[in-house]
Amino acid sequence: MARDTRERIVAAARDLVHAASLAEVSTEDVCRAAGVHKGSLYHFFPSKEALGVAVLECNWTLMRTMLDAAFSDDVPPLARIDRFVDRFADRLTVMRETMGATPGCPLGGLIGELVGHGDQARTQATRVLNAWTQNFTDAISEAKGRGEVGSAVEAATVAVRLLAHLQGLALLAMAYDDPQVVLTAKQDFRLLAISS
Amino acid sequence: MARDTRERIVAAARDLVHAASLAEVSTEDVCRAAGVHKGSLYHFFPSKEALGVAVLECNWTLMRTMLDAAFSDDVPPLARIDRFVDRFADRLTVMRETMGATPGCPLGGLIGELVGHGDQARTQATRVLNAWTQNFTDAISEAKGRGEVGSAVEAATVAVRLLAHLQGLALLAMAYDDPQVVLTAKQDFRLLAISS
DNA sequence: CGCATATTTGACTGATCGGTCAACTCAGAA
C-alpha cells in the first residue's frame, strides 16, 4: 500500500521491544502491530536479528535528535548535560504513562541483548555507545576550556563514566518504576567530572 | 537419583541465563544441561518464570557471600568497597574466560528481565536491590562517622548511586568485552561519596 | 500502453516452545 512499510515495521518493533525485549517479541507480534504480513517483514529484513539491529539504529536516530537538541551551544556545556538528563527523564516518564511501567534505556537494554548475537550486532552496539559518549566528551572538553571542571580531567574518560552512570540509573528507574531516579544524574555528573 | 536435583536445575539454568537471558534459554536447554527431564523441572517449579526467580535467588546468594567477605570490618569502610569492586571485576574476568565473552552483572541483567514479569518477580527484584544497597549504606555511614566522607552526605542516597554506577559499568564492560572497565568504580565511588 | 521491478499476500513448513500427564521407581515409616 505504501512506501513506509519498512518504517512501520521498525516502529512497531521498537515499541514492542522497548516494552519487553527482542527475545520476548515474536515476528508475528511485530507484523500484527505493524499491520503487515510475514513475507513483507522478511522482504525487508533477512532475519529477526537484522530487525533488532534496525530497531537499535532507529532508537539511536531518535536519541541522536534528542542529543542534538540538548547539546546545542545556546547554553554553557554543563547546562547542556543537565538539559539532556531532564529530557531523558521526561521521555521515560512519558513512556511510563504510555505503557504501564517505566522502561529502561531504549538503547542500553537492546545493546545488552544484541551484544551476544554476532559481529554485526556487536559492532553496531559499540558504535552507538561511542557516538553517544562523544557528546559528553565534547561538552566536558569545552567546560574544561572554560575552567568549569578541573584541568586534570580527561574528557573522554569521564564521558564514559557519565554514560555508565546514566545507564545504571535507567536500570534502577525501571526496577523501582520511578523515572525520577535518573534526575540525580545531574548532581552526580558534576561530582564525577569535577575532579579526576 | 539424588536429592540435589533442584539445585542442579537451578545451577544449570543460572549458567545458561547468565550467558544469554531467561527468554533466550528454553526449559529444554535447562533440562539437557542439568541431565534431567521436563517433568522433574515442573515438579519443582510451577513455571519458567518461577525458575527465573529461583535463579535470581541463587545469584543473590552467591553475591551475598561475596558481599559478606568483601565488607567484613577487618579494613576501613572505603577499603571494603574497593575490595568488593576488585572481586566483582575478578568474577567478570573468570566468567569471560569460561564463556567466550564478558557477561553483564548476573543480578542486574536478570532483574531487568524479571521486573516486567509479574508481582512476585518484581518484589523479589527490588528486595535484592535494596539488600545490596544496604551494604553500601552501612559502609558509607561508617566512613561518615570516621570523617572520611563529608557529613552532609546521606548514606542511603549515595549508596543507590553507587549501585547504579556499578550496574552501568557492568553493562559497558559487557558491551566492550572488557571486565577491567568496572575497576574505575573505585575512583568514581569516592567522587560520588565525598560531597553531597 | 507494455514491461520490469518492487512490494505484498497468506498459506505453509518443520522445529521448538512451555507445560501436562499417567505411569513408574524407590526410600522410609509402620
Next chain:
DNA sequence: TTCTGAGTTGACCGATCAGTCAAATATGCG
C-alpha cells in the same frame, strides 16, 4: 512386609516460533 508419597520418567499436547515461497499486485519507467 505393605503402604505412602516424593521424585522421576518420557511421551505427548496445542500453541507458537522463525522463516519460506509461489503467486498476486502495485509501481515506476520508457
